[in-house]
Amino acid sequence: MLLELARTKSILFFGGKGGVGKTTVSAATALAMAKEGRRVLLVSTDPAHNLGHLFDREIGPKPVRLAVNLDGLEMDPEQTVNEHLEEVAGSLRKLMAPHLAKEVDKHIELSRDAPGMQEAAIMERIAEVVEHAAKEYDLLVFDTAPSGHTARLIALPEMMSAWTDGLIERRDKAERFSAVLKNLGNDKSVGNTIFGGGDGDNPMDSRENQIRILLNRRRRRFSDLRNALNDPERTSFIIVLAAERLPVLETIELNAQLERSGVRVGGLIVNKRLPDGLGDFLTERRTQEEVHLATLKEALPHLPRQDLTLVAHDVVGLEALERFVQALKE
Ligand SMILES: Nc1ncnc2c1ncn2[C@@H]1O[C@H](COP(=O)(O)OP(=O)(O)O)[C@@H](O)[C@H]1O
Ligand SMILES: [Mg+2]
Numbered sequence: 056m057l058l059e060l061a062r063t064k065s066i067l068f069f070g071g072k073g074g075v076g077k078t079t080v081s082a083a084t085a086l087a088m089a090k091e092g093r094r095v096l097l098v099s100t101d102p103a104h105n106l107g108h109l110f111d112r113e114i115g116p117k118p119v120r121l122a123v124n125l126d127g128l129e130m131d132p133e134q135t136v137n138e139h140l141e142e143v144a145g146s147l148r149k150l151m152a153p154h155l156a157k158e159v160d161k162h163i164e165l166s167r168d169a170p171g172m173q174e175a176a177i178m179e180r181i182a183e184v185v186e187h188a189a190k191e192y193d194l195l196v197f198d199t200a201p202s203g204h205t206a207r208l209i210a211l212p213e214m215m216s217a218w219t220d221g222l223i224e225r226r227d228k229a230e231r232f233s234a235v236l237k238n239l240g241n242d243k244s245v246g247n248t249i250f251g252g253g254d255g256d257n258p259m260d261s262r263e264n265q266i267r268i269l270l271n272r273r274r275r276r277f278s279d280l281r282n283a284l285n286d287p288e289r290t291s292f293i294i295v296l297a298a299e300r301l302p303v304l305e306t307i308e309l310n311a312q313l314e315r316s317g318v319r320v321g322g323l324i325v326n327k328r329l330p331d332g333l334g335d336f337l338t339e340r341r342t343q344e345e346v347h348l349a350t351l352k353e354a355l356p357h358l359p360r361q362d363l364t365l366v367a368h369d370v371v372g373l374e375a376l377e378r379f380v381q382a383l384k385e
Contacts (some may be wrong), residue, residue: 057324058254058320058383061088064291064321065079066197066201066291066292067194067196067197068197068291069198069293071306076327077198078105078372079197079326080326081097081098081198082110083376083382083383086121086125086373086376086380087249087384090122096195097127098181098197099114100177109371109376110372111371116131137178138176140166143163145281148194154271185280227333231248275333296323297327298362307351322358325348325363327363328341
């Protein structure tokens, strides 16, 4: 199921609780597609990075070669926040009069630990990757952070473009207001401290333009991302879970959350299923798994599902990952 789905998409997101196997399954899928000749970029957006552990090597925020046709990168949340704030600060400095630069810095410092800041920064990076990497790669595979976080992330483009639209609207109003003042012939005498100005028309106009270009670029980037996420032909979200009670209930909830934000779930991977015929205890445990999976099937009958068996060893290193790819094909 998974590989057939992957073949037809250009963007895949893997989500689910910590420890269920998102990193393993997304890396195996990426490797399988790379082996079929597609150029694949594997991206980890989980602050608890484990792509590096899986491939047993250092992976940073810039793409590194992991196998033929396969590159990978890990978004560093802290660095991402810093870059994001630097960009926002740059925009704000343009937006405000020069003497308010100190205020901008203070605002940025306060924002650093604001709730949602990491998500916003990571979303910005995802938007960037989708915008730029689409030219160099045939498939982008995102190994995302645990459930709740992911859904919030996915809902963000909407919030971010709403924020940008608000700013643009306010600027439009401010512009109309200042045009009226100009017509009254006293544009120089009115204090325009927040939005700068008062230093001649030309610098003011060019600042206006810069701001507008900046806001529009941001808006375009987020609406492109939103379009990509909402296009089921291009993008699929895969939920990875274990055959246990809470993960099943959380999967049903995550599916609902994603649907509300217009993101279609393409399939479910039930990982670490107990193998059959291993004595009474495990057989009983396996029967228990079946009970939970019956709940899942009843709640989400339309979603394709693939089960992967628990293997004896952790999946570490390229060889182990290649064996895992075989399991995906079974
Ligand atoms: N089918 C499987 N059988 C046995 N171990 C597995 C299986 N899938 C994943 N693992 C192991 O489970 C641990 C968590 O997997 P990982 O992919 O890092 O989960 P996540 O990214 O969802 O936190 C890792 O040690 C991995 O090797
Ligand atoms: Mg992981």
